[in-house]
Amino acid sequence: MKIAICDYKEPLNRDLNIEKNIFKKFLGEDTEISLYVHEGNEQAFKEAIADVDGILTSYLEFPKEIIQSNPHLKGISIEATGYNFVDADAAQAQNTAVTVIGEYCTQEVADHSMALMLAVARKLKHYDREIEYKHVYDYNSTSGMIRLEGSTFGILGLGKIGKAVARRAQGFGMHVIAYSPTCKPEVAQALGVKLVSKEELFETSDVISVHMRLTDKNVNMLNREAFAMMKKKPIIVNVSRGAMIDEDALLEALDHGQIFGAGLDVLVEETNENTKKSPLVGREDVILTPHMAFYSDFSLYECQRIAAENLCYVLLGQQDKVFKMVNDVDVRQFAK
DSSP, X not given: OEEEEEEOTGGGOSOTHHHHHHHHHHHOTTOEEEEEEOSSOHHHHHHHTTTOSEEEESSOOBOHHHHHTOTTOOEEEESSSOOTTBOHHHHHHTTOEEEOOSOSOHHHHHHHHHHHHHHHHTTHHHHHHHHHHHOOOOGGGOOOOOOOXXXXXXXXXXXXXXXXXXXXXXXXXXXXXXXXXXXXXXXXXXXXXXXXXXXHHHHHOSEEEEOOOOOTTTTTOXXXXXXXXXXXXXXXXXXXXXXXXXXXXXXXXXXXTSSSEXXXXXXXXXXXXXXXXXXXTTOTTEEEOOSOTXXXXXXXXXXXXXXXXXXHHHHHTOGGGOSOBSSOOOGGGGXX
């Protein structure tokens, strides 16, 4: 059995022995495990996965041509809940299973969403800079903060994380509304959340927090038209995917006072180089974190464990044990 762990350099900065030990335990000590660090060379990428049975990745793109370069590939396991960067249909066409982690970090992401909201709402970046760099100890050095209790918290996407965020926002005494096309009204009602159109959410929210899975239909959901609807100049929080927000439109909205500020754990381009050139970096009204809302020691271990076990179950043909598959491949055919 051959497995390739493939990714960019940054996501591979973790203890890979967790995954390797799981592969050896489930698949046997003779399992061949290779490591491929992608630096942009597509041919090298194809060669690295040419004869492997399974692939483990976190954020590396797997378009159709890469997947088809290994027609015998049995499975791609993603160490994340999202899979927009993998062509699951192309994988389906050649009988390659694509798996993700159904849930491992709901509480961490919900906590981080509230932390970003609070940091922006309380202008912590401004005050920290004033004290740290200017040695100015003056609460009156800024203004414009609102009281959160009694304000409206709008959630885009009332899934597991959206629900956890809703409960936290309610704990702050906030009125919670949501736009979530797949959420049943009775589920929202039981949670004390009012389902509304996205237009109403944009118009009436003091905080807008993004928790939708990225699809072709909601790329740039927060665009110029959306920001123009935001009458209450809300705080924007995004812990979903960077492509949910048109970053040029976000910058314009910040500069024109259409929104109060933004707390972003995700960007369209998530690289070290982008931190040197992105106009979102260095602003007092923007808090940035490096796609780490999921992180705690516990959640990171669970992320690695579940993804590694997912791939093992695929390769062993144990269909009923796969945590979550996003295409429809009968992996029982892979059983020895």
